[in-house]
Amino acid sequence: MLHRIIIYLLIGAANLLGVSTSYAEPPVLEIVACNYPPYELATPEDGLRGFDLEVVKEALSRAGYKTNFTFYPWARAYKMTTEGRAFAALSCSYKAEREHEILWTKPISSMTDIYVVRSDYTGKPVVNKFVIAEEKLAVGNVKGNYISEQWEGLGVTVDLSSSEELLMRKLLDGRVDVIPQVKENYLYYVKKKGLEGKFKIFKAEDNETSKFHLCISRKSPDAEKIRTLFDEKLGEMHEDGTYDAIHARYQ
The missing domain is CATH 3.40.190.10 (Periplasmic binding protein-like II)
Structure with missing residues (x-):
């Protein structure tokens, strides 16, 4: 009985002090x-x-x-x-x-910005968007990541996909020619899918590591x-x- 009274007194004191008795x-x-x-x-x-x-x-x-x-x-x-x-x-x-x-x-x-092309690509090193325009390469990108202004006036075709995986499949199938990518994501994907040797990468000189x-x-x-x-x-x-x-x- 005394034990219960002590517990009640402690709870009452906590409430008076504004301390919650529950978590x-x-x-x-x-x-x-x-x-x-x-x-x-x-x-x-x-x-x-x-x-x-x-x-x-x-x-x-x-x-x-x-x-x-x-x-x-x-x-x-x-x-x-x-x-x-x-x-x-x-x-x-x-x-x-x-x-x-x-x-x-x-x-x-x-993230380290790169451009990814297929391994059979033989054109100029793809180091910026102007080379892409000059070589008349079709660009693939993910919806929401695409900034239209960077391609305006360059006559570049841009194909938008809902995911990175779909985008990489399009590149392999030849539906796009180049993808602006993040090196860290690219390396993980290629290793996971066993696609080593299927692509070439170029450091994007027009984009800094961000x-x-x-x-x-x-x-x-x-x-x-x-x-x-x-x-x-x-x-x-x-x-x-x-x-x-x-x-x-x-x-």
């Missing part, structure tokens, strides 16, 4: 992505979910949030984010024209606050070695 579940943040190995994988492979996904999940967990990742074609995922139907999308590169609808976190990874970020919708509640927390926890992960440990699993 609320952490908020769940809905994040959308497209299948883009090794950055994010719609279907885990040997326990790997993609190094960007793992980094984002860990940083937000340290900030006190749970995460739910859902995969869509990129154009749809980005639209859901800008409309506020998803908290954020990954992985995104910075574009000034998106400032009014997106908040970017600090970089979560990097960064990927988590893109947070400006319409998401507490967007600024969560971005600040994310950046802080991402910095901690760099300092304590967690970030490097995640990336080491994909090498």
Whole structure:
């Protein structure tokens, strides 16, 4: 009896002090992505979910949030984010024209721009869009990644696909001649599919190696606050070695 009285007194004291006697579940943040190995994988492979996904999940967990990742074609995922139907999308590169609808976190990874052609290509080295125009090559790209302005006035045909995998199949089949690609994604795909020797790559001299970020919708509640927390926890992960440990699993 005395034991029960003590418990009741402790609960009452906690309530008077404004301390909750129950533990609320952490908020769940809905994040959308497209299948883009090794950055994010719609279907885990040997326990790997993609190094960007793992980094984002860990940083937000340290900030006190749970995460739910859902995969869509990129154009749809980005639209859901800008409309506020998803908290954020990954992985995104910075574009000034998106400032009014997106908040970017600090970089979560990097990408190296290349141009990919079939191994039987014999034209000039494809190092920029002007060579592509001169050689009259048909370009393939993914919907949502395509910036029409870069090809305007060059007379270049652009074929848009819903996924990277479909795009690579088109290149193999000769339906397109060249693909602007990310080297990290390309190497993973070729190794996974056993396509070594099927392609040539050229470093894109008209594009610098750039960064990927988590893109947070400006319409998401507490967007600024969560971005600040994310950046802080991402910095901690760099300092304590967690970030490097995640990336080491994909090498």
